[in-house]
Amino acid sequence: xxxxxxxxxxxxxxxxxxxxxxxxxxxxxxxxxxxxxxxxxxxxxxxxxxxxxxxxxxxxxxxxxxxxxxxxxxxxxxxxxxxxxxxxxxxxxxxxxxxxxxxxxxxxxxxxxxxxx
Numbered sequence: 001x002x003x004x005x006x007x008x009x010x011x012x013x014x015x016x017x018x019x020x021x022x023x024x025x026x027x028x029x030x031x032x033x034x035x036x037x038x039x040x041x042x043x044x045x046x047x048x049x050x051x052x053x054x055x056x057x058x059x060x061x062x063x064x065x066x067x068x069x070x071x072x073x074x075x076x077x078x079x080x081x082x083x084x085x086x087x088x089x090x091x092x093x094x095x096x097x098x099x100x101x102x103x104x105x106x107x108x109x110x111x112x113x114x115x116x117x
Contacts, residue, residue, distance in 0.1 A: 001042060002065040006053050011041040014076050015067025020083040021055065022063055027090045029057040035090075037083065040075045048072050 002018035004011050017039050028034060034056025043049045055061070 001070050002063055002067055004041075005062040006051075006059075009051075011039075011051055013039055013041040014070070014072050014080075015065075016080055017072075017076060017083070018063040018067075020080060020087070021053075022061060024083055024087050024090075025055045025059050025061055027087050028055055028059075031090055031092065032057060033090070034058075035086065037086070039079045039083075040072045042070070042072065048075060050075075 001012040002015040004013060004018050004021060021037065021039060024035075024037065034054060036052055036054050038050050038052045040048050041051055053059075
């Protein structure tokens with residue numbers, strides 16, 4: 001587990017999530033934007049709970065500690081996947097892949113004949 005300090009709260013979460021939260025905050029600062037994210041954490045009672053936080057250029061986040069390998073399970077995997085997706089999307093060089101059929105256009109050469117006679 002690693003610790004994340006957010007406002008006046010310290011939460012314990014998986015190391016990869018702590019690292020991704022800081023990485024996403026950095027990306028948001030570069031794009032001068034903010035977003036809300038939810039991550040799982042281990043409460044003082046030992047239960048896995050969710051925290052939603054506003055992250056942006058003004059966020060004062062810190063992270064410390066070593067990741068001891070304590071897993072928060074599938075909910076942490078989902079949160080990590082979502083943070084990675086958000087980081088990719090907000091990174092200025094990101095281009096959304098085209099998932100549809102190509103439109104008719106210049107690449108349609110069916111009507112082009114052979115060499116001129």
